[in-house]
Amino acid sequence: GGIITQTPKFLIGQEGQKLTLKCQQNFNHDTMYWYRQDSGKGLRLIYYSITENDLQKGDLSEGYDASREKKSSFSLTVTSAQKNEMAVFLCASSPGQYAEQFFGPGTRLTVL
Amino acid sequence: QQKVQQSPESLIVPEGGMASLNCTFSDRNSQYFWWYRQHSGEGPKALMSIFSNGDKKEGRFTAHLNKASLYVSLHIKDSQPSDSALYFCAVRRNTGGADRLTFGKGTQLIIQP
Numbered sequence: 377g378g379i380i381t382q383t384p385k386f387l388i389g390q391e392g393q394k395l396t397l398k399c400q401q402n403f404n405h406d407t408m409y410w411y412r413q414d415s416g417k418g419l420r421l422i423y424y425s426i427t428e429n430d431l432q433k434g435d436l437s438e439g440y441d442a443s444r445e446k447k448s449s450f451s452l453t454v455t456s457a458q459k460n461e462m463a464v465f466l467c468a469s470s471p472g473q474y475a476e477q478f479f480g481p482g483t484r485l486t487v488l
Numbered sequence: 489q490q491k492v493q494q495s496p497e498s499l500i501v502p503e504g505g506m507a508s509l510n511c512t513f514s515d516r517n518s519q520y521f522w523w524y525r526q527h528s529g530e531g532p533k534a535l536m537s538i539f540s541n542g543d544k545k546e547g548r549f550t551a552h553l554n555k556a557s558l559y560v561s562l563h564i565k566d567s568q569p570s571d572s573a574l575y576f577c578a579v580r581r582n583t584g585g586a587d588r589l590t591f592g593k594g595t596q597l598i599i600q601p
Binding site for chain 2: 466
């Protein structure tokens with residue numbers, strides 16, 4: 377089996393600050409995803425990547441950048457943190473189409 | 489744009505009872521559906537997928553799909569306290585390429601011992 381590691385587990389930043397969340401997977405999966413989970417709103421897709429150096433925007437990409445420099449890692453940057461985006465950010469990976477997505481434990485973002 | 493709605497928002501079921509979770513979707517071209525479960529403090533984990541009309545059973549879990557009625561459901565038999573979690577319905581978008589899932593807002597299931 378494999379594992380998805382997300383760092384940090386908790387991230388506290390100031391309003392307007394640039395913040396980076398990291399995700400590593402050892403499944404050797406091609407596709408990776410970043411989701412945002414707000415209380416009572418389910419999961420919303422921010423960015424995804426189908427291979428190294430590929431980036432595709434999801435439904436919620438405004439205010440975020442992403443980077444996939446290696447197959448095993450996928451980073452998400454909050455370009456200017458806002459108080460209304462306090463949420464849990466989930467990273468996932470998948471071996472291909474119609475396959476299960478495997479999720480990490482999440483990074484909880486708090487903006488002061 | 490695809491809309492996925494789940495009901496009820498929360499559900500309390502006695503231990504050993506049957507839990508029934510509902511999900512409706514808006515895109516008639518949807519073909520592939522997932523149920524995910526998330527325990528507190530963890531990421532979601534896939535329970536099962538379904539793509540043909542009818543029932544699919546995996547252990548104590550049965551998914552039911554009716555594409556004409558835009559409806560998918562999950563039934564949990566002999567519910568255990570460990571089944572207490574947030575359950576999401578997810579619908580695959582027909583966009584080609586990577587899977588893009590639209591998630592519902594979830595049903596919070598509480599199993600009372």
